[in-house]
Structure formats: structure tokens, C-alpha cells
Amino acid sequence: MTTTPWHPREPSPTRPAHAPPWVSSVLYTAVLFAGVYYDLVGDEPQPPVRAAGFVAALGALFALDAAERWRHRRSGASRALAVGVLVARVGLFAAVASCDSAGLSRALFVLVPFTAYFALGRRASLVLGAGCAGALLGRYAVTADGWYTDAEAISDLLMFALVLTLTVSMAAVATGEQDARWRLESTVRELSASHRRLRAYAARVAELSTAEERNRLAREIHDSIGHHLTAIAVQVEKAEAFRDLDRAESDRALAAARWSARRALEEARRSVRALRDEPEPFSLSGALWDLVRHAAGGGGPHLTLDVTGEESAYGDVQLTALYRAAQEALTNARRHADAAHVHLGVEYGPAEARLTVTDDGRGLPASAAARTVPGVGLRGLRERLQPLGGELRVRGTPGGGTTFTATVPRVPSAAEAVPEPGPGTADIPDPPAPTGRT
Structure with a gap:
């Protein structure tokens, strides 16, 4: 807001004065x-x-x-x-x-x-x-x-x-x-x-915040509970298919469905605690090893995992985003790729963390339009990774499998953000202690 300078001895240029x-x-x-x-x-x-x-x-x-x-x-x-x-x-x-x-x-x-x-x-x-x-x-x-x-x-x-x-x-x-x-x-x-104007801006901000929160909740539901519900549906269908042919395989499928149901409940409780600002520490490596151990006895594609580096340098937000990418890649491998083997690789580097999920399934169609693999899951992953400075890439050839690659940058800690004195910077001596004399 700007105002016109005023001199007390001259009429204001803002509005002509008139005599009483x-x-x-x-x-x-x-x-x-x-x-x-x-x-x-x-x-x-x-x-x-x-x-x-x-x-x-x-x-x-x-x-x-x-x-x-x-x-x-x-x-x-x-x-x-x-x-x-x-x-x-x-x-x-x-x-x-x-x-x-x-x-x-x-x-x-x-x-x-x-x-x-x-x-x-x-x-x-x-x-x-x-x-x-x-x-x-x-x-x-x-x-x-x-x-x-x-x-x-x-x-x-x-x-x-x-x-x-x-x-x-x-x-x-x-x-x-x-x-x-x-x-x-x-x-x-x-x-x-x-x-x-401020009220209009506040209403607009509230509307955008509501939309952003709605999209975030949609991503959380799809990436966490939706993943496990998909696994439950696949395992229940498998149990019904093998119920008369192979009783033991049917029981393993039902056990895998029960495991996925428990994990879905844990994910829901974890999301509720996060909404209440009571998040729990999250370990990406531990969560991925849990997926591998469950896959070993629950049917489906065979999973292998390689972990390089230490995840302690990355925050829960970055690690959770990579875990959701792994869940989405595994869901696509089960539902669409018909893969027999899926390899997960995690590399915690000094600048970024990289997750690579490779399967030996049917791959992607040859058309460029189909290579974009549209879907709610991948779109939600990109929306989750972009605010973190990360990216998601999907590559594949017909019959040659599919590779998902997700990366997130490392955020320096507060101590690392403080620059160290350069070689030309002189140390400032501490002030002398008071002696009590003047």
C-alpha cells in the first residue's frame, strides 16, 4: 500500500480540498x-x-x-x-x-x-x-x-x-x-x-490445502492399504483355484492373504498415528526384507534383495517414498507382468538413494503411448517423489521384463549445512575473560 507524501502547508494532491x-x-x-x-x-x-x-x-x-x-x-x-x-x-x-x-x-x-x-x-x-x-x-x-x-x-x-x-x-x-x-x-x-483480498486468498489456500491433503490421503490409501488389498485378492483367488487341486498350496495362499491383511491393518494404524503427528521410526531395509521373507513362503514371484550403504543418512519421508515405489512395482509385477522373479536393489549413496525393481515378466508394449504406463499408482508415486526432488523412471521391452527406478536426494543435516571456515578465513579469538580491574 502506497500513500502520497503530504506537506502540511499545501493541499493534498490526492484529493482537491474545498473551503467549509x-x-x-x-x-x-x-x-x-x-x-x-x-x-x-x-x-x-x-x-x-x-x-x-x-x-x-x-x-x-x-x-x-x-x-x-x-x-x-x-x-x-x-x-x-x-x-x-x-x-x-x-x-x-x-x-x-x-x-x-x-x-x-x-x-x-x-x-x-x-x-x-x-x-x-x-x-x-x-x-x-x-x-x-x-x-x-x-x-x-x-x-x-x-x-x-x-x-x-x-x-x-x-x-x-x-x-x-x-x-x-x-x-x-x-x-x-x-x-x-x-x-x-x-x-x-x-x-x-x-x-x-486476504479472505479470498485464505479461502483459496484452504481450498488448495484441502485438495493437497485429499490427494495425499488418496496416495496413502492406494500405496499402503491398496497394495495389501490387491495381494489379498490375488492370494484368495489362488487359494480358491488350488483348493481341490493342491490343499497345501491353497493353505499357503490363505496364510499369505492373512499376512497381507495384518500388514494392511498395521499400515492403517501407522497412517493414523502419522495424521496425529505421532510418527514411528521407519526402516526401509527392514520393510523390504520383510517383503522378501513373506514372498518366500507365500507363493508369487521369487524376490531377491540387495542393499548397499546405510539408510541412517535419510529421513523417514524419503525412505517411505521409496518403499511405496517398491510396493507399486511388486503389485504391477504380480497383477500385470506375470513375472517369475523380481529383484530389488537399494543403494544409499552420499547424494541420493536409489531403488531399482527389475522383473522378468512380459514387459511393456512397444508403443510409446503405452510405455508411459498410465495409472493411479504411478501418477501418485510421481506426485510423492517430485516434492522431494526425486524422480521415477519405468523402462521395459516386450517380453524383456520391466525396470522401475526411483531416486530421492539426500537432505543434509543441520550440522552439515553450516559451512566450515575456508583456508583464508582467520579464526576469531575468544574475548578475554573479565579481570575485575578497570
Whole structure:
């Protein structure tokens, strides 16, 4: 939010100021009342034409001020219009003064610098104020010989100059107050608009957060419980197929289905604890060895596993992502590849961890479109790996098996992130211990 710099002695460029309407109205009324009263009770009654001109000129001033306020509300004020109104006002002031018998109309001229301050600025107001004082001085010099020795004339001049000074000061205060109020209103409007935008942004962020959480939960369900439910369905179908042909094989299939059901329940509980911000430590190597041991006695493709390096340098998020990739690759090998052997390789390197799953199944179709292997599982894996800076690659040839490769970068620890002093960096000595002497 930006604001326009303001100088306390000039009208704000943000919004043209306008004179308080009550000031001129009060002064016009006072001059009108004084003139009419003087004509009624004075010793020398004025000609009706002169009295009518006096009243008509004051009426024109009231109408001019009303028209100026209406124009200001409708389309704002312009400098040319302000100059034209000021010239018309000075002309009407002169007309009133020429028809006034009470002599109070001279006070109308203090409105010249007063209104000019709002419309044209401080400098124009001072120049016009000095011009009004100079005009009164010239009038005395032309019409009154020896005026400078007349105490009443000098007092009149000094009083007029004082009123002009007070008028300009009052205009400066009123302009500053109007400008401050306008700026406050502008700030309130900007804050209200910012508040509305922030509420819209917050709603959008909440919507995106909800969508992101929904996608994350969908990935978790597919990659964890969905994997085990697929294994249960395959093993139950196998048990039904071998129930009359090979009772022992059917029992092994049912045992494998029960194992997958227990693992699905464990995965569900683990996901619930993670949602409650109570995650458990996770070991990728241990989880993969568990899969290999289960596959050895549960039918399906024969699994082998090679692990290189230490997983302790990687976080649970990276390790869990690689485990979900292994589950998805094994599910595809069971359901689609008709593989007899699947090899899992994990390499924990200094910069990244790599999981490779290779099977000897039917491979991928030759068409490039089919090589993308669209599906919820692989799309979810890519969505899981990309925020971690990892990637997923799938390669295969018809009849030549399929290879899944998933990688995640290693995130340096806080201690490793602190740079060590270079060879050109001098060690800063510790400050000396206080000795208690000054």
C-alpha cells in the first residue's frame, strides 16, 4: 500500500480540498443583515436601486457558492474552474462593497485568500492576501489625505491585516484536517479491500490445502492399504483355484492373504498415528526384507534383495517414498507382468538413494503411448517423489521384463549445512575473560 507524501502547508494532491461552506455563508449573512439594518435605522436612507443591487449581489454570492459545491460533488474541482469562480467572487465582492452603506462588506475580501488556499494552494493564498491588504492601503492613499496620521485608518489597516493572517492560518488548519481525514478514509478503504483480498486468498489456500491433503490421503490409501488389498485378492483367488487341486498350496495362499491383511491393518494404524503427528521410526531395509521373507513362503514371484550403504543418512519421508515405489512395482509385477522373479536393489549413496525393481515378466508394449504406463499408482508415486526432488523412471521391452527406478536426494543435516571456515578465513579469538580491574 502506497500513500502520497503530504506537506502540511499545501493541499493534498490526492484529493482537491474545498473551503467549509459555512464560513462564507455566515459572513454573507452578517454583511446582509448589517447592510439592511443600517438602511432601516440610518439617518441617510439609501436609494432603492442601490439597496436592491446590494441584496442581489449577495444573493448571487450565495448562488455561486451553491453552484461551486454542486460542481465539486459531481465532477471534482479543476484549477481553471477555481480561478474563474475566484474572479467572479471578487467581482461580486466589489459590487457589494459599492452598494453597502454600513461599511462591513470590506470583511468579504478576507474570503479571497481563504478560498484561494483550498483551490490554488498556499502561495496563491499569500499573494492574494497581500494584494487585498495592498488594495485597502491604496484606497486610503487615494481617497484620504494624511491617512498615515489618522489613528482610525492605521487601526483599520492593522486589523484587516490581522484578520487576513488569521484567515490564512485557519485555511491551513482546515486543509490539513481535510487532508488527514481523506487519507484516513483512503487507508480504511485500502485496508478493507486488502482484508477482502486476504479472505479470498485464505479461502483459496484452504481450498488448495484441502485438495493437497485429499490427494495425499488418496496416495496413502492406494500405496499402503491398496497394495495389501490387491495381494489379498490375488492370494484368495489362488487359494480358491488350488483348493481341490493342491490343499497345501491353497493353505499357503490363505496364510499369505492373512499376512497381507495384518500388514494392511498395521499400515492403517501407522497412517493414523502419522495424521496425529505421532510418527514411528521407519526402516526401509527392514520393510523390504520383510517383503522378501513373506514372498518366500507365500507363493508369487521369487524376490531377491540387495542393499548397499546405510539408510541412517535419510529421513523417514524419503525412505517411505521409496518403499511405496517398491510396493507399486511388486503389485504391477504380480497383477500385470506375470513375472517369475523380481529383484530389488537399494543403494544409499552420499547424494541420493536409489531403488531399482527389475522383473522378468512380459514387459511393456512397444508403443510409446503405452510405455508411459498410465495409472493411479504411478501418477501418485510421481506426485510423492517430485516434492522431494526425486524422480521415477519405468523402462521395459516386450517380453524383456520391466525396470522401475526411483531416486530421492539426500537432505543434509543441520550440522552439515553450516559451512566450515575456508583456508583464508582467520579464526576469531575468544574475548578475554573479565579481570575485575578497570
